[in-house]
Amino acid sequence: MALESLRYRRGSLEVLNQRLLPGQLRYERVGGVERAWGAIRDMEVRGAPAIALLGCLSLAVELAGGEGPSEDLGALEEFVGQKLGFLLTARPTAANLGHEAERLRAFVRQRVETPGVTPQQLRESIIEYIEGLLEKDRRDNRNIGAHGASHILGRVPGGGPVTLLTHCNTGTLATAGYGTALAVVVGADRVTANGDVANKIGTFQLAVAARHMGIPFYVAAPSSTCDPTLASGRLIPIEERPGTELTHLGGVLLADPEVDVWNPAFDVTPHELITGGIITEWGVFAPSELCRALADRGKR
Incomplete structure (x- = not known):
């Protein structure tokens, strides 16, 4: 069975601390954005796609746990933007996290402008959007492998x-x-x-x-x-x-x-x-x- 860099379920996230490999195989809890920032900065997680996923999923964990404003759409949008901006300071070279943050901001803006959306609905839709990145990553990777093998x-x-x-x-x-x-x-x-x-x-x-x-x-x-x-x-x-x-x-x-x-x-x-x-x-x-x-x- 292949190792997993991340383990996620709604409200819970763990990262495999790659700095301990191969001597230790240890998954550590990521309770929010600040812990994810440290894991990214200290290279506990490596690889541009995994860095982007860890950052976004850590935000989903915070939102699922009730962090951030709960009564105002604009305040919740600002909260998400601040968290993403903080995550982007962790590693300057990898591009994936920046691109995912940009897309997520655009998604949040679109939802905020949708008539009738409540703060709770916005929160739920952000979590679902981020969770969708997991399957997209796996699908994209399979396609990369297939295209590469065929070409070679x-x-x-x-x-x-x-x-x-x-x-x-x-x-x-x-x-x-x-x-x-x-x-x-x-x-x-x-x-x-x-x-x-x-x-x-x-x-x-x-x-x-x-x-x-x-x-x-x-x-x-x-x-x-x-x-x-x-x-x-x-x-x-x-x-x-x-x-x-x-x-x-x-x-x-x-x-x-x-x-x-x-x-x-x-x-x-x-x-x-x-x-x-x-x-x-x-x-x-x-x-x-x-x-x-x-x-x-x-x-x-």
């Missing part, structure tokens, strides 16, 4: 065996429980308008090596990872982790106390190195075509 196998002469290298957390622990990349090579935390990709450190080196060896290089990511507002990877905010992650192990100092440390959590892979394509739940696209294709699809 279609390039193999005579249907011979395929050897694939994966990088980054793109399986069940990065999502709601199914996985994005499966065995399709790398995941992504943000894709810019020209097809440049930010992903966990080490992705760029693999892309360079694959290009040199003539091996197709793919990125697998849901459409919510794409950020057409950024022209290129040079504009992606790259999160830096504490230097102690490199200088300490189990609380033991392994380096000179005065050593300077640069510890970026991500690197950027230029679009020209993504020779296989970018795999989404809607199909496989050339990097330069991805954002335009997704924009066109969104107009339908």
Whole structure:
């Protein structure tokens, strides 16, 4: 049975603390947005889709528990907006949480403007909307796997065996429980308008090596990872982790106390190195075509 990054039922949420793996398998209670913010910031949960889900589900838990205004539609909308804004400060690089927050805000605005909606009905509809993201994530991930497998196998002469290298957390622990990349090579935390990709450190080196060896290089990511507002990877905010992650192990100092440390959590892979394509739940696209294709699809 595959591991689950999150366990959710109405009013209850647990996160698998990935910082303890593989030594411990421990699920910890997330009682609200503040605890989710800490889990995201401290990398207890990893993978852009799982980060977005944890943040939104933590808000659903608060709403199900009666948190927030109960008598005024505008006040409840403001409460949701403030919680989402706080969550967005946890991790700057991954795009999925920002996109889901934007969609949720738009949904709430639409419901507020619907004649006759009561605060309780608004609260219930927000919870149901967020719960729907779980199944959507699983459905999108299955589509990504199917599109990727079909595209890769279609390039193999005579249907011979395929050897694939994966990088980054793109399986069940990065999502709601199914996985994005499966065995399709790398995941992504943000894709810019020209097809440049930010992903966990080490992705760029693999892309360079694959290009040199003539091996197709793919990125697998849901459409919510794409950020057409950024022209290129040079504009992606790259999160830096504490230097102690490199200088300490189990609380033991392994380096000179005065050593300077640069510890970026991500690197950027230029679009020209993504020779296989970018795999989404809607199909496989050339990097330069991805954002335009997704924009066109969104107009339908």
